[in-house]
Amino acid sequence: MNSNIRSDFPILARTVYDRPLVYLDNGATTQKPLCVLDAMRDEYLNVNANVHRGVHYLSQQATDLHEAARETVRRFINARSTSEVIFTRGTTESMNLIASSFGDAFMSQGDEVIISVMEHHSNIVPWQLQAAKKGIALRVIPMNDRGELDMEAYRNLFTDRTRIVSVAHVSNVLGTINPVEQMIRIAHEHDVPVLIDGAQSTPHFAVDMQALDCDFFAFSGHKIYGPTGIGVLYGKEEWLDRLPPYQGGGEMIESVSFEKTTFERLPFKFEAGTPDYVASVGLAKALDYVSALGMDRIHAHEADLTRYCMEQLRTIEGMRLFGEAEHKDAVVSFLVGDIHHLDMGTLLDRLGIAVRTGHHCAEPLMHRLGIQGTVRASFALYNTRDEVDALVAGIRRVSQMF
Numbered sequence: 001m002n003s004n005i006r007s008d009f010p011i012l013a014r015t016v017y018d019r020p021l022v023y024l025d026n027g028a029t030t031q032k033p034l035c036v037l038d039a040m041r042d043e044y045l046n047v048n049a050n051v052h053r054g055v056h057y058l059s060q061q062a063t064d065l066h067e068a069a070r071e072t073v074r075r076f077i078n079a080r081s082t083s084e085v086i087f088t089r090g091t092t093e094s095m096n097l098i099a100s101s102f103g104d105a106f107m108s109q110g111d112e113v114i115i116s117v118m119e120h121h122s123n124i125v126p127w128q129l130q131a132a133k134k135g136i137a138l139r140v141i142p143m144n145d146r147g148e149l150d151m152e153a154y155r156n157l158f159t160d161r162t163r164i165v166s167v168a169h170v171s172n173v174l175g176t177i178n179p180v181e182q183m184i185r186i187a188h189e190h191d192v193p194v195l196i197d198g199a200q201s202t203p204h205f206a207v208d209m210q211a212l213d214c215d216f217f218a219f220s221g222h223k224i225y226g227p228t229g230i231g232v233l234y235g236k237e238e239w240l241d242r243l244p245p246y247q248g249g250g251e252m253i254e255s256v257s258f259e260k261t262t263f264e265r266l267p268f269k270f271e272a273g274t275p276d277y278v279a280s281v282g283l284a285k286a287l288d289y290v291s292a293l294g295m296d297r298i299h300a301h302e303a304d305l306t307r308y309c310m311e312q313l314r315t316i317e318g319m320r321l322f323g324e325a326e327h328k329d330a331v332v333s334f335l336v337g338d339i340h341h342l343d344m345g346t347l348l349d350r351l352g353i354a355v356r357t358g359h360h361c362a363e364p365l366m367h368r369l370g371i372q373g374t375v376r377a378s379f380a381l382y383n384t385r386d387e388v389d390a391l392v393a394g395i396r397r398v399s400q401m402f
Contacts, residue, residue, distance in 0.1 A: 181211070196218070354389070355375055
């Protein structure tokens with residue numbers, strides 16, 4: 001990537017503990033380019049009014065911007081219609097929406113959902129809530145020691161009680177790119193819909209709803225250079241039409257009486273309350289930003305950083321890498337000898353290097369790996385090989401302290 005890109009992200013020029021910031025926690029959240037911040041500031045200064053409800057000029061202008069943002073999302077993920085694009089607070093709310101609404105409409109005691117051993121808690125706990133509420137069961141796809149899902153085991157998990165498959169596109173711990181196209185085809189052979197957690201895929205390579213043919217897809221704005229508090233749920237229109245609303249309130253109704261309420265058309269049926277119409281504009285600007293750079297270029301750059309990082313880390317004595325799948329992207333998790341992940345992360349921080357430590361909201365995966373947590377470096381379009389070198393040098397320095 002062009003080194004000038006870094007100037008779009010002023011925070012990257014700051015220092016931490018009098019050292020240049022090396023920001024390698026992009027799997028948790030990405031930094032925001034100035035164009036995103038400027039677009040949001042401009043709306044608050046010049047176009048701030050509640051959307052959809054007002055007849056006055058500002059409200060109509062804000063509505064136009066909000067709905068233009070929905071079209072930008074539609075185009076970015078290649079959905080058929082803006083009716084299939086629902087704004088949420090993020091991937092977590094999107095996953096909860098489907099677990100709740102789909103569970104209420106289509107699942108009863110003894111029914112099953114297939115997930116995988118590498119899921120984020122956001123794709124485990126919502127289904128467990130349904131299990132407690134309705135008596136459904138979770139069936140879990142195992143993986144091999146390289147961090148790749150066992151596809152034969154996946155095929156064998158389907159029964160006549162399987163109602164939905166819900167899996168991560170990319171593991172936030174291992175970086176494994178799961179073969180979701182194949183998984184979706186297999187599920188559809190059983191007439192089972194599929195929900196894809198795209199939080200860790202959408203920022204790193206192109207996603208195409210028509211090519212994937214998934215039934216639902218979720219991602220977050222803040223992981224793709226947009227603001228926090230905004231996310232997207234894509235759903236095929238025929239499925240969204242069949243699901244009951246997730247929340248009730250303003251915006252999502254057609255008419256209300258004390259006897260009966262009728263609901264709005266899609267996508268508004270699932271958007272109760274005032275939407276974050278400023279964040280939607282910020283998200284759209286972020287999607288335009290990465291689209292202009294080119295998702296293929298971003299993917300190639302981050303894949304190079306990932307390969308280079310793993311090559312360099314393997315030269316460190318006592319290094320243990322987690323996640324060495326053939327198809328892997330933008331995430332490197334590791335431990336060094338007996339050094340606790342929290343100690344490593346804390347000391348790297350004092351060197352100006354921001355990484356993530358802990359179980360990364362994937363405790364069942366940690367149990368499968370036989371560890372309590374890892375150190376995770378995760379890359380974005382603005383990271384460089386020099387920053388990888390700084391990470392490696394930092395790890396060597398910390399290792400010498402123990």
